[in-house]
Amino acid sequence: MDEGKPLFVQIAEQVEASILDGSIDEESQAPSTNELAVFHRINPATAAKGVNMLVDKGVLYKRRGIGMFVAPGARGLLLKERRSDFAERYVQPLLAEARRIGLGPEDVADLVRTGAGAEPAKP
């Protein structure tokens, strides 16, 4: 873990990734702050900040006395967010690099359509 993002954001994103890929189901228990802290070797206060961020977003909710659970609809919420971030996170850097090496948007589109040449066929 060593990107430009704050540590607690990275923790939140890891939990989100587990929800997105289905390794934590909706309505099932999410890892606790202490579990996250020990696993990622970070201060529990930092882990708590990440968890709270997910609570504020409506991805997790607290069941009193038991712990954090994945909210119903969390996966859909995250998918929607990821899709709306897709252009900024992936397409814009792609086009910027293409521009630097003299490829226009049409060239890039061609590469995408032809599977960029190297992409293995779908199983």
Place this chain on the structure above:
Amino acid sequence: MNSVIQVRNLTKRYKDALALDGVSFDIEQDAIYGLLGRNGAGKTTAMSILTAQNLPTSGEVRVFGENPYENARVLSRMCFVRESQKYPDDATPRHAFAAARLFFPRWDQGLADELIDDFQLPLKRTIKKLSRGQLSAVGVIIGLASRAEVTFFDEPYLGLDAVARQIFYDRLLADYAEVPRTILLSSHLIDEVSNLIERVLLIDDGRIIMDESADDARALATNVVGDAAAVERVVNGREVIHREGLGRVASVTFLGRLDGAERAAVVADGLELAPVSLQQLIVRLTQHRSAGRPGADGFGSNNSGPDSSGTKSPSTDTSDADTQEGSLR
């Protein structure tokens, strides 16, 4: 937040040197602090005074609301793991743990036994004959198993190899999660502890120059790399803490962050932005006294790759300095 320690205008003067120069700070309950700074900055002096093992020249110290001096009520709730703790000549680790068990009311023998096993510490050998790493392990075990409400670790890792240090960090974090308490950890291995600590206290030349949450500290500075003229336009008017160059490429670190629009403009200019790790930030803020290594201008010292390799070279610097200079003051 509840503070367990309050320090006001604390000054400590040794014959010819001012070790602490009127420092004031509070230590919040149940947080892990990184007490950081160069050798001789005043870390050990501060910890010795807080644990009543040394007297201040002037100023006031309150621990749990009381003066700690010869105050058994306060002292039994604190544990100070010194970098070079002295033991009687014929003492073994078994003796040291037995004494600690009597002294610390919250001592956890089960945890001590697990740690002895983790560190594979020979219990019956005299402490005099232990290796430097084993001696450090004795201190680490006492510090963790004491479960004292306030525990000070003064560079507890000397002689511990990477595996043993990781055991210490993992055990510290796991036990802290289970039994929250206040921990002050002084360390030069900033990269290793930066994710463990909640707050940073940075001492330089006897003064506190940073008292921040670790998250905020990590966001304090920004590094921008690229064409020198373009870089200079970005940092114009900002507080630059480090500057190096290689040909027409400049790498400049400044205090502050760029907002979304500024970032976009910088990236569109072909410049690269990188976060500044806690270790880099602290090296930049405290390197003014390092002879022969000017913090500004000149040629890019030994690190030509401005981003990834740039993070590594200061770290080797500090840890080398560390192993060479044993004691403080």
